Amino acid sequence: MAVSVTSPFVQALNTHAETLTSLVEEGRKAMGYFCHYTPVELIHASGLIPVRISGGPGDVEMAYNLAPDFICPYMKRGLEKALAGNYRFLSGLVQGYTCDIACGMANIWADNIDGDLFHILPLPYEDTEESRRYLQIEYRNLIDKLSDLGGNFSDSSLEASLDIYARIRTHILEFYQKQFEGKLPLSSSELWQVIQAGFVSVPETYLDMLEELQAELISLPVPDPTGVPVLISGSLIESPNILDFLESRGGRIVADDLCSGMRSASTTSRSSSDPIERLADLHFNRFPCPSRSRAEDRLPLIQQLIEKSGARGVVFIFQKFCTPHLSDYPFLSDQLKADGIPSVMIELDESWQADAQMGTRLEGLFEIIEG
Amino acid sequence: MEKTRKSNKRLQTAKELSRVVADYYKECGAAKADGRPVGWMPPMNGAIEIFYAMDLQPVFPENWSPVCAAFGLTPDNFDVSEGMGYSRDLCGYLRNIIGYVNGPINDPSFPLGSLPAPDIILSPGGGCIPVMKIFHALERRFPEAKVLTSDLPQVAVEDIQEHHIKYAVEQINRLVAFLTEVTGRKLDMNRLSEVVQLSDRACALWDEIMTYRRFIPAPFSAAEMGIMFVMVTRQGTRIAVDFLEKVLAEIKERAANGIGVIENEKIRLFWDNIPLWYNMGVFNYFEKMDGVVVAETYSAAWSLRLDTSNPIRALALKSLMSYPLVSCVSIKKRREMVLKACRDYHIDGVVLHRNKSCVPITLGQMNIKKELEETLGIPSVIIDADHMDDRNFSTAQFQTRIDAFMETLHAKKQSLAMKIP
Numbered sequence: 001m002a003v004s005v006t007s008p009f010v011q012a013l014n015t016h017a018e019t020l021t022s023l024v025e026e027g028r029k030a031m032g033y034f035c036h037y038t039p040v041e042l043i044h045a046s047g048l049i050p051v052r053i054s055g056g057p058g059d060v061e062m063a064y065n066l067a068p069d070f071i072c073p074y075m076k077r078g079l080e081k082a083l084a085g086n087y088r089f090l091s092g093l094v095q096g097y098t099c100d101i102a103c104g105m106a107n108i109w110a111d112n113i114d115g116d117l118f119h120i121l122p123l124p125y126e127d128t129e130e131s132r133r134y135l136q137i138e139y140r141n142l143i144d145k146l147s148d149l150g151g152n153f154s155d156s157s158l159e160a161s162l163d164i165y166a167r168i169r170t171h172i173l174e175f176y177q178k179q180f181e182g183k184l185p186l187s188s189s190e191l192w193q194v195i196q197a198g199f200v201s202v203p204e205t206y207l208d209m210l211e212e213l214q215a216e217l218i219s220l221p222v223p224d225p226t227g228v229p230v231l232i233s234g235s236l237i238e239s240p241n242i243l244d245f246l247e248s249r250g251g252r253i254v255a256d257d258l259c260s261g262m263r264s265a266s267t268t269s270r271s272s273s274d275p276i277e278r279l280a281d282l283h284f285n286r287f288p289c290p291s292r293s294r295a296e297d298r299l300p301l302i303q304q305l306i307e308k309s310g311a312r313g314v315v316f317i318f319q320k321f322c323t324p325h326l327s328d329y330p331f332l333s334d335q336l337k338a339d340g341i342p343s344v345m346i347e348l349d350e351s352w353q354a355d356a357q358m359g360t361r362l363e364g365l366f367e368i369i370e371g
Numbered sequence: 372m373e374k375t376r377k378s379n380k381r382l383q384t385a386k387e388l389s390r391v392v393a394d395y396y397k398e399c400g401a402a403k404a405d406g407r408p409v410g411w412m413p414p415m416n417g418a419i420e421i422f423y424a425m426d427l428q429p430v431f432p433e434n435w436s437p438v439c440a441a442f443g444l445t446p447d448n449f450d451v452s453e454g455m456g457y458s459r460d461l462c463g464y465l466r467n468i469i470g471y472v473n474g475p476i477n478d479p480s481f482p483l484g485s486l487p488a489p490d491i492i493l494s495p496g497g498g499c500i501p502v503m504k505i506f507h508a509l510e511r512r513f514p515e516a517k518v519l520t521s522d523l524p525q526v527a528v529e530d531i532q533e534h535h536i537k538y539a540v541e542q543i544n545r546l547v548a549f550l551t552e553v554t555g556r557k558l559d560m561n562r563l564s565e566v567v568q569l570s571d572r573a574c575a576l577w578d579e580i581m582t583y584r585r586f587i588p589a590p591f592s593a594a595e596m597g598i599m600f601v602m603v604t605r606q607g608t609r610i611a612v613d614f615l616e617k618v619l620a621e622i623k624e625r626a627a628n629g630i631g632v633i634e635n636e637k638i639r640l641f642w643d644n645i646p647l648w649y650n651m652g653v654f655n656y657f658e659k660m661d662g663v664v665v666a667e668t669y670s671a672a673w674s675l676r677l678d679t680s681n682p683i684r685a686l687a688l689k690s691l692m693s694y695p696l697v698s699c700v701s702i703k704k705r706r707e708m709v710l711k712a713c714r715d716y717h718i719d720g721v722v723l724h725r726n727k728s729c730v731p732i733t734l735g736q737m738n739i740k741k742e743l744e745e746t747l748g749i750p751s752v753i754i755d756a757d758h759m760d761d762r763n764f765s766t767a768q769f770q771t772r773i774d775a776f777m778e779t780l781h782a783k784k785q786s787l788a789m790k791i792p
C-alpha cells in the first residue's frame with residue numbers, strides 16, 4: 001500500500017544525480033551543503049538549487065588520502081563520493097561552522113574538488129541584537145558571492161523562497177504530528193525516504209510531491225501499532241535499513257530528534273517585512289543541533305517530544321566518531337533515566353550494518369520497557 | 372623507549388620552568404584567600420589579558436591536561452569520565468578534564484595543589500566542539516559559578532573583515548561588563564594598556580626566540596616546548612616577559628657559540644600537531660638518529676603581535692585569530708605557515724602527528740603533506756597517535772615508521788651532498 005505513495009520520493013532519491021545533472025546542463029546551478037544550518041533559502045532565492053550532500057552506506061578508500069579514518073562516516077563517504085565524481089553537478093559548497101568536521105571538510109573540498117564557490121559561513125551562537133546585525137552582514141556577503149556565480153537575488157525572491165520552504169516544513173511537521181498520534185500510514189523508513197528526497201530535489205517540485213502525498217495519505221488505512229514506542233536521537237541516519245532493523249527487534253519509532261529527520265523542519269520565523277530578518281529567525285529558532293547548543297537546551301525539547309509521542313525509551317543512533325552527539329550523550333541519558341526513560345546508544349560506521357550485538361542491546365531495552 | 376619519559380632538556384632556563392609552573396599554580400590556589408575571583412576559561416583568546424588587568428585569576432582547564440599527563444594521572448581521569456559515559460573516541464582533553472573535575476579535584480595530594488573551583492566560567496561559543504563541550508560540562512559541575520557564554524564565530528584568518536572585528540570587540544566589551552557586574556571591579560584602561568604591552572612584548576620575545584631556530588645546529592628543539600607555558604598562562608604579565616628574556620639570552624648565547632641540541636645534527640625536522648604530552652621522550656628518539664625537531668605548528672598559535680595603541684581591538688583580533696590559525700578553519704593559512712617554517716628553518720622532513728584526540732588540527736594535514744612534497748620536495752611521514760591517550764599510541768609502530776623515514780632522509784641528504792661538488 002504505502003509503497004506506491006512514497007515511490008515518487010524513492011524515485012527522486014535514486015535518480016537525483018541524473019535529474020540535477022540535466023538541470024545543470026540546461027543552465028541551472030546547484031550548490032551543496034552538509035547541514036541544515038546552511039541558509040538554503042538564500043541559495044534558492046539566488047536561483048540555485050540547494051542540495052544536501054549525503055554519505056550513504058559504502059566503502060571509503062580515496063577519502064583516506066585526504067582525511068583520517070576517525071571522522072564520522074557521513075563526511076568520509078561524502079568526500080569519497082565527491083572524489084569519485086558523483087557531485088560534478090555542484091558548483092561548490094556553502095557550509096556553516098557547525099561541527100569541526102563540517103568546517104574542515106568544506107575546506108578539504110575547496111582544495112580538492114572542482115567548484116566555483118566554497119564558502120564557510122561563520123555563524124553566531126547567541127541570539128542578541130549584535131549577533132543578528134552580524135549575521136545579516138554575513139548573509140549579504142553570501143548573497144554577493146552567489147551573485148558573482150550568476151545568482152539573481154532579490155528581496156522578493158527571498159520572500160518566495162522563505163514561503164516555499166516554510167510550506168515544506170509545515171508538511172513534514174504534519175507527518176510527524178500524525179506519527180506522534182499513531183495516525184501516520186507510513187513506516188519509519190518510508191518517512192525517512194520522503195524527507196531525504198527533499199534534500200536533493202528542486203523545492204518547488206518537492207512541495208508538489210508533498211502536497212500530493214498529503215492528499216493520498218487521507219485515504220490510507222493506518223496499521224495497528226505494534227512494538228515498543230521509542231524516540232530515536234542522533235544526527236543523520238543514512239540508511240533506512242537501520243530503522244527497519246530496530247522495528248524488527250520489537251521497537252516502534254514514534255518520534256525523532258535527527259538532523260536528517262524532524263530537526264530539519266523544526267524552525268520558525270515571525271512574519272516580518274524584512275526577509276533577511278525572517279531568515280535570521282530561522283537560524284536562531286531551530287531545534288538545535290548539539291554542535292551549536294548545550295545538552296541542557298536540548299533536553300526539554302526531547303522531553304516534549306517524548307511526551308507528545310508517548311515514547312517510552314530512547315535509542316541514540318550515532319554516526320561513529322560524532323563528537324557533538326557523543327559529548328552530550330552522558331548528560332542526556334542520565335537525565336532521561338531520571339525521568340524513567342531508559343535508553344541505549346548504538347554507533348554505526350560507513351557500512352550502516354547493524355550487528356547481532358546491537359540487536360541484543362535493542363531487545364534488552366525493549367524488554368526493560370515492557371517490564 | 373619507555374612511556375611517560377621526559378624529553379632531554381638542554382636549556383638551563385627550562386629547568387627554571389618548573390618553578391614558574393609551580394608558582395602559577397600556587398597563585399591559583401591562593402587566589403581565593405587573596406580575594407581574587409577565579410575564572411576558568413578556554414585558552415588562546417584575549418580574556419586572559421582582561422583578567423590580569425582586572426586582577427582576577429585566570430585558570431585554563433584545557434592546559435591542566437598536559438600537567439596531568441606529565442604526572443601520569445590521565446588514565447585515572449579517563450576512567451572517571453569513561454565511567455560517566457564519555458566515549459573513548461572523544462578528545463583526550465575533554466575526557467581528562469571532565470574526569471578530573473568529577474574525580475580527584477579535591478584530593479589534597481594532587482600535584483601542584485590541584486585547581487581551585489571556579490567563581491566564574493567563560494563558556495565559549497566558538498573554537499572547537501570539544502572545548503565548547505568541556506565548558507558545558509564544567510557549568511554542570513560547578514553550578515554556583517557565574518557563567519558568561521561568549522560568542523565568536525569561527526572565521527578563517529584570511530577572511531577576517533571589519534564586521535568580524537567589530538563583533539569580536541562587542542564580545543570583549545560584553546566580557547568586561549559581565550566581569551564588572553559579577554566581581555564589582557572596574558577595568559582600568561591604563562592598566563589594560565600596560566598588560567597588552569606586556570603581552571605583545573612576550574610575543575615579540577617569543578618570535579625572536581623562534582628566529583634562532585634558523586641556526587644550524589639548532590640551539591633548542593621541540594623537546595623544550597614546555598617554555599610555552601608562559602605564553603599560555605602568563606600572557607600580559609611581567610613574569611612571562613622576564614622568563615622569556617632569560618630564555619632568549621641563553622638561546623642567543625648557544626647560537627653564537629654554535630652549541631646545538633645534539634653534537635652531530637644531520638636531519639632537521641618539523642612536527643605538526645600537538646605533542647604526546649604523556650611521552651615527550653619521543654623527541655629523544657629522533658636525536659639518536661642525528662635528527663632534531665627544530666620547529667612545530669603548535670607553538671606558533673600562542674604568539675600574535677598586538678596593536679598596543681588599541682588594546683580592546685587588539686584582544687578582539689587575537690581572540691578571532693588564534694584558534695583558526697592552528698585548526699581546520701584556516702587550512703590555507705596553516706599550510707602557508709608550515710611551508711614558510713620549513714623554508715625558514717631549513718627543514719629536511721616533516722612528522723605529521725595524526726592525532727586521534729584532535730580532529731580540528733588533523734583535518735587538512737594531508738593537504739599540507741601534498742603541498743610540502745609538491746612545492747618544496749620535503750618528504751613527510753604520518754605517525755598515528757594521540758596527544759593525551761597513550762592507548763592510541765604504539766611505540767613499536769612509531770619506531771618502525773620513524774626508522775624508515777630517517778633512513779630515507781639520511782639517504783636523500785647523502786645523495787644531495789654527493790651532487791654538490
Ligand code: SF4
Pocket residue numbers: 072074075099100101102235236291319321322323324325
Ligand atoms: S555533527 Fe556529527 S554526524 Fe554531523 S557532520 Fe558533525 S561529526 Fe558528522
Ligand code: SF4
Pocket residue numbers: 433462463464465499500501502728729730731732
Ligand atoms: S579537539 Fe583539538 S583543539 Fe579541540 S580541545 Fe581537543 S585538542 Fe584542543
